[in-house]
Every structure is written in structure tokens, then in C-alpha cells.
Amino acid sequence: MSTPETQLPLHGLPIRSAPALDLLTGIKVLDLTTSVAGPYAGQLLADMGATVVKVEKPKGGDDARAWGPPFLHGESLWFMSVNRGKKSVALDIAATQGQEVLRKLIAECDVILLNLVARAQRKLGLDAASLRKINPRLIHASISGFGLQGSRADLPCYDLIAEGYSSVMDLTGEPENGPQKVGTPAADLLAGGDAAMAILAALLRREREGKGCDIDISMVESMSRFMTPKLTPYLGSGEMARRAGGRDSVIAIYQVFETADDPMTLGLGNDAIWKRFWVAVGQSEVGADPKYASNMDRRVFRDEIVKVIAGLLRSKPRAYWLELLAQARVPAGPIQRIDEVARDPALHESGFIYRVAGPDGDVPQVGLGIRFDGQTEGSGTSPKLGANTEEILRNWIRCEDAEIAELRTQQII
Known part of the structure; x- marks a missing residue:
């Protein structure tokens, strides 16, 4: 039985309203990713002040918009969890006219986020070599299961698959039971965090040297790096860690x-x-x-x-x-x-878990957890599908009313 909306846990959260951070003000990001890893990277950049435009399919949008229940105000809460503070453009990038619009947007942006395998990037002309011709200063960031090179590069991947490859599942759970997945999409979130960190480093180098960067993030490698405290001791000693539940095999107690x-x-x-x-x-x-x-x-x-x-x-x-x-x-x-955790008074006091006013009612938020000069992320919400299409086309690539109307007629936007 579902909880009545008036009794939802979010209504016990403190209300917060705060301006956006300004660390990445002026940085334009095109987020073409779906699901969790890429969108999480985009949300981290939006939290730090970048203008992040989520480019989505006109019909359905990001796959995660359909992930539910649970839904709130008709929107997927999974989607809400990794798309705060973005704008949404609905654009059919498989159509010729949609590709033309996308390339104009790419010419105006600083960063593009993709979660397509190398073969799909080349097919759509979204690989780094192709886009560098449009925008030499572009930071091209890819998140995929196995990276853009190597024998597994074209294989599909989800968080579950990456966790299995990394050994984290083998080492999670009680020793008498089978392997366990981590209780959150750990590989997705780690890869997304790696992508955001790499983009920040690339932006710093571009400021210094004026050149773009090709960033290649592998979910399997991000998750496997997370296992460094177990993997390195094995490599140097041959002593293999085994599943130990809530007990650490090295520290006593x-x-x-x-x-x-x-x-x-x-x-x-x-x-x-x-x-x-x-x-x-x-x-x-x-x-x-x-x-x-x-x-x-x-x-x-x-x-x-x-x-x-x-x-x-x-x-x-x-x-x-x-x-x-x-x-x-x-x-x-x-x-x-x-x-x-949701009721933890210290997390309420710090402003880490809170609610904000959304267009259809209050929305729960889990914060960035990082403070810059005492300030953390602004109190934005996730965007409605295509809510900012006209705004971005007008402001970024100066589309006229007639052109926008034609794109709508052709169902490109």
C-alpha cells in the first residue's frame, strides 16, 4: 500500500532555498547521457554552477524517467535523484535536422557528456575526433562500461555488471552466503564522480593551455579502483581477501x-x-x-x-x-x-537532506555534501522533459520563431 502524499517522509524535511554556486558560472555542458552514471556527473557540475543542458529524446526522454514506481508528482524519483539543477531540451538527434541543431549546440558548449560506446559515437558522428572539428576547445567526456578501447569496448554494461567484474560483489556479504551487490548503484556513482572530477581538471588545463580534452571513463575501472585497498595487498603478497561480512580482515577489531x-x-x-x-x-x-x-x-x-x-x-x-x-x-x-538516515538530525541541521518547492509541489533533495566558502549547491530541481527547449535554441544558437515552429512540426523537438 502506498503512503498518502501528505504523510510522505519529505514533509518532515527542512525547507531550503539557496542560490546556485558560482564556481563554474559560464561553463556550458551538454548532457546526452541517460540512466545514472552520466546524469550524476552532470548533476555534480550543475551543483557547482555550470549550465547543464540535458538533451533527451522527445518521446520518453531519459530512460530513468520511466523508472518507477515510486513516482512523485508524476515524475520518477530515481530520475530526480541525479538530474537536479539542469535544463532539458527535447531533440531527436537520430534525425538529420536534429543532428544539425545538435552540432550548433556543440559549437557553443564547453563540455559534452556521453554514455555511448565507441561504435555508437562514430555512427552518430559524436566521437571526439568528429566533434573536435566543430569545437577544438571541447571537453569530450565518455562514460561507458568498459571504456572506449579494448576487446570489451562495445559490450553493454550496467552497474550490476561492473560490480561483478570489479570483485566488490565477491567481497560483500557474509562469508556463508553468496556474493552481494552493494546497496546503491556504486559503480554508476563512482564513474559519475570520476567524470566530473576529470572534467574539472580538463577545464583547468584548457584555461592554462587553451586546448580541449578527450576523457574516457570506464565503470569497471572506476569500481575496480574502489577496490584498491583489497587489490594492492593481494598483488604484493598473494594473500587474497575473502568475504567477511561486517568484519575487516586486516584491522583487529x-x-x-x-x-x-x-x-x-x-x-x-x-x-x-x-x-x-x-x-x-x-x-x-x-x-x-x-x-x-x-x-x-x-x-x-x-x-x-x-x-x-x-x-x-x-x-x-x-x-x-x-x-x-x-x-x-x-x-x-x-x-x-x-x-x-532520512531523519538524521545532524544531516538536517547541516542542510544535506532537505526539500525544495518544485513546480508541482515540494521535492526531496540529497545534497552535494561539499561546501565552498561555506556554501553548497543551489536549491534547484530536475527539469520537465523538454521544458527549456525553446530557451536554449534561442539563447545558444539564435533560432528564430519560424525555425523553432518548423522543428516542432517535423517532431524534431
């Missing part, structure tokens, strides 16, 4: 424990924290025992240490332990459900 009510996390990551923990729980002699002096020593006795700590923590509720350990500066925390 670093895992989930049950309490008298709810589970909690505990990270005793160095010798000083190890000693502070045992002082806090009234057993300083354990922390001072020389047989547990180093992490290497504690790994040897991990099982017996875990057994003692588990018995101790089960004796009182989680809130008791979190307060005690916070005072002792020992890293510990709750394992929050998504609804608890």
Missing part, C-alpha cells in the same frame, strides 16, 4: 557487534583507540596486556577478543555504548536504515 537491542559498528583501528576502548568499558588491564600490543598481535587472537567484546556489548543497549564510546573518542556508530 573492526566489525559489527550486537548489543542488548540494536547492532552497532566498532572500529579499534590503532593502539591508542584499543587502549581507550578498554579504559572506557572499565577493563583497562585488557588494553594494557602486552599480548595484544599491536594490530598484528590482535589479529592472532582476534577470535578470543571478538568473543569477549561481543559478550560485553550484549549487556547494555546500543545508545548506552554509543554515548560512552563517544566520550572516550572511540569510533563507533549505529547501523541506520534508510528511513533513519
